[in-house]
Amino acid sequence: MTIEAATSTGTAPESPTRNYSGADRLIDAAGAHGVELCLANPGTTEMGLVAALDRETALRTCLVLFEGVATGAADGYARITGKPAMTILHLGPGLAYGLPNMHNAHRARSPMLTVVGDHTTDHLPFDSPLTTDIEMLARPMSGWVGRSRSAETSDQSVVDGIRAAIQHRDVATLIVPSDHQTDVTQRISVEDLNGYQGWQAHPCSRPADSAVEAVATSLRANDARPVFLIGGDALETRCRTILDRICRRTGGRAFTGTTAARLDRGGDRPEFGRLPYFPEDAVAALSSAAPLVLVGTKSPVAFFGYREHPSALAEGVATLTLSTDEEDSYAALVALDEELSGLPVGASTATVSVGGQTAALSDEQGLDGWTIGSVAAETMPEDAIVSIEGGTVGHSFFAASQNGPRHSVLTNTGGAIGQGLPVAFGASLAAPRRRVVAIQSDGSAQYTVQTLWSMAREGTDITVVLVSNRKYGILNTELQRLGHTSGDLANSLTSLTNPSLDWCATARGYGVPSSQVHSVGELRAALRRAHAVPGPTLVEAVVG
Known part of the structure; x- marks a missing residue:
């Protein structure tokens, strides 16, 4: 598609109400x-950007009440579409509020454009109260950090950021001083706008033939007992289908990583x-590998360091890399499958889902992590995004849903809590025809609870399954692993009581039925009702 010239001069018409600004130039370029x-x-x-967005524009713009909601939602949007959304954050402190979910997006390899306003260039030397080193804050959570040079070049600055986000599948942060937004400038030419539209990212590089040959040679050995660990683009269904056949040829097994940006x-x-998740269990799962073959991922490490367990989970295990997280895993698997085509195909080692979930739970049973995860799997609609x-329900949901309808799962890739609700919100904006189910523990929900308001305002079809165990369960587990018998203070620091959180009142206060x-x-009936009505609903599932 090209943009038609509106005047004989080859440029789009001037606004009848105000001058064309650097922010207009930036927004037009981003949309193109x-x-x-x-x-x-x-x-x-950022008022210059708001004024530019106030024009008639193709960008859908949503207000969020907290910066971590913006960055988390952009992550969820990218995981479904593969495209970057733009966030607008306020100076260094606003960026800081968004950093945890930028970290998760960085780990998920989600393209995202974070636009941060800054003081006017002539005001910066005065060190006013909100002046911060924005570049320094952004750099650890961004694959690219840039600063606009002028209003006249703001379009090129934003395009550089977008291209970096797409090319590197990462967060790009662009800092735009306020005067670069409001200074008057010339409208972007139609030629430049059309040039922005025609740009395409370069595909991932193909792994070296030598890497494929080395893996194939190892797998042909009589004593081979391969274990494949897959991540990144190797999680795609087309890749898993080929890997299943390779496992059948070699008698191998395969694992996905502990977390996944998206798993269909x-x-x-x-x-x-x-x-x-726990290192001793992961080490046991990998210890028999001969070899461990990495596809689209790095050698696994524990989430945390424990003196009695290694940080490198494959320590001492012969390891080969078929494709890195920067390479094309599909091409690598196709090539490996061809190399092994002379081996017979045996029975599948994967679990192939063939039908609907069969529930074995009675209506009278109480709620715990296992029953909540099982009922969530049983009741989710076809093609849901979850x-x-x-950790309270994650294992049970994965176990119960493998025989269920088609769905996509989005998990916490970076470990910074507070991503579940924003990621669900962004995914729903990306795929409005798919029901989103947010299975959310009560402690981590408090980090970005403001997402409920945005869900209600935008009318997104999201069912929030709020798992209310009234404690930070993972911290209790870690204290036990430490060998500590909790006293009054430790119990207080891991408990969400005194007072207990009133989730139904909270949801109603943000405009979400609950x-x-x-x-x-009760959970079965509530989830079926929630999935059947448009808009968001919160169901508090009380454990115990």
Whole structure:
């Protein structure tokens, strides 16, 4: 598609109400380059951008009440579409509020454009109260950091950021001083706008033939007992289908990483086990590998260091890399499959989903991590998107849903909590025809609870399964692993009581209908109702 010239001069017409600004130039360039969503929590230094967005524009713009909601939603949007959304944040402190979910997006390899306003260039030397080193804050969570040079070049600055986000599948942060937004400039030419539209990212590089040959040679050995660990683009269904056949040729097994940016499951898709979270379990799962073959991922490490367990989970295990997280895993697997074509194909080692979930739970049973995860799997609609945050129900949901309908799962890739609700919100904006189910623990939900308001305002079809165990369960587990018997202070620091959180009141306060359930039967009925009505609903599932 090209943009038609509106005047004989070859430029688009001037606005009848105000002058064309650097912010107009930036927004027009972002839209021409394929950005369709803006998630904004602006302040004074971003009013030029707000004024530009106030024009008739193709960008859908959503107000969020907290910067971590903006960055988390942009992550969820990218995981579904593969495209960057734009966030607008206010100076260094606003960026700092968004950093945890930028970290998760960075680990998920999600393209994202973070636009941060700054003081006018002539005001910066005065060190006013909100002046900060924005570049320094952004750099650890960004693959690219840039600063606009002028209003006249603001279009090129934003395009550089968008291209960096797409090319490197990462967060790009662009800092735009306020005067670069409001200074008057010439409208972008139609030629330049069309040039922005025509740009395409370069495909991932193909792994070296020598890497494929080395893996194939190892797998042909009589004593080979291969274990494949897959991540990144190797999680795609087309890659897992080929890997299942390779496993059948070699007698191998496969694991996905402990976390996944996106994993499409159910139906006839091959299902591999997840690498366990705790290091001793992961080491045991990998110890028999001969060799361990990495596909689209790095050698696994523990989430945390423990004196009695190695940080490198494959320590002492012969390891080969078929494709890195920067390379084309599909091409690598196709090439490996061809190399092994002379080997017979045996029975599948993957679990292939073939039908609907069969529930064995009675309506009278109480709620715990296992029953909540099982009922969530049983009741989710076909083609749902499931955002999971919290260890209480994650294992049970994965186990129960492997025989269920087709769905996509989004998990916490970076470990910074507070991503579950924003990622669900962004995924729903990306795929409005798919029901989103956010399975969310109560402790981590408090980090970005403001997302409920944005869900209500935008009318997104999201069912929040709020797992209410009234504690930080993972911290209790870690204290036990430390060998500590909790006293009053430790119990207080891991408890969410005194007072208990009133989730139904909280949800209603943000405009989201809610209900509270205590049994399997009540949860089943509540989730089926929630999935059947448009808009968001919160169901508080009380454990115990």
